[in-house]
Amino acid sequence: MDSYKPWGLDRNTFLMLLHLSQLAWIIIPGAGFVLPVIMWATTKDQVPEIDRHGKMIFNWMISLFIYSIVSTILIVLGVGLLGLIVLALINVAFILIGAIRANEGVFWRYPLSIRFFQ
Template sequence: MEPVQETTVITGPSKEERTFAMLLHLSQLLGYIAPLAGFIAPIVMWLLKRDESAYIDANGKVVFNWLISAFIWGVISVILSFIVIGVFMLFALAICHIIFAIMGAIRANDGIVRHYPLTIKFFRF
């Protein structure tokens, strides 16, 4: 009689986790509708679910790394706006913010956790 070998099956994130992570990324865009909503909504969403799912926690860290980085890039852009180049940087930052949030949402819905480009990694996962 041969011994039974146990195998560990690792499954990806559930549909609910992927949907929540996608909404977490898209919640950043609320800042274009209501001031500070694009910062407060992701914080609340992440704090509510980060202990329940490692996948949501990892996506929350990606979002907050970007939000902190975008704030830093924004401050630098405002300072440089006195010599005109900062105005272009602010416009580029706004476009990057929209594109990165959409790309992050698509990847999160596919079950992939990826860092946004131009992001300083404050939180590691």
């Protein structure tokens, strides 16, 4: 198993790209949720580390979706635009930090993530 290269990449590079794949939502709305799922689903059975990172990323994506709904409700009430901007900046920062840490071989959990999957 040690020689397994997910998608032909070394593990740390793949994990970095798995984290960065969430940024696809900037280019194609919704793709930031689909691309990480495809990357995780096609490799998780080969490398437990990928499964662990994938579950953590899903926890963050679901948490972000919940936070976005709350922010949208607050915007409608007239008090949440700043919160939505802050949430977007936090999302990008956390994704970049997660990618950098994954490339260094470190598992870094998104701090504001709600744990749905262990």
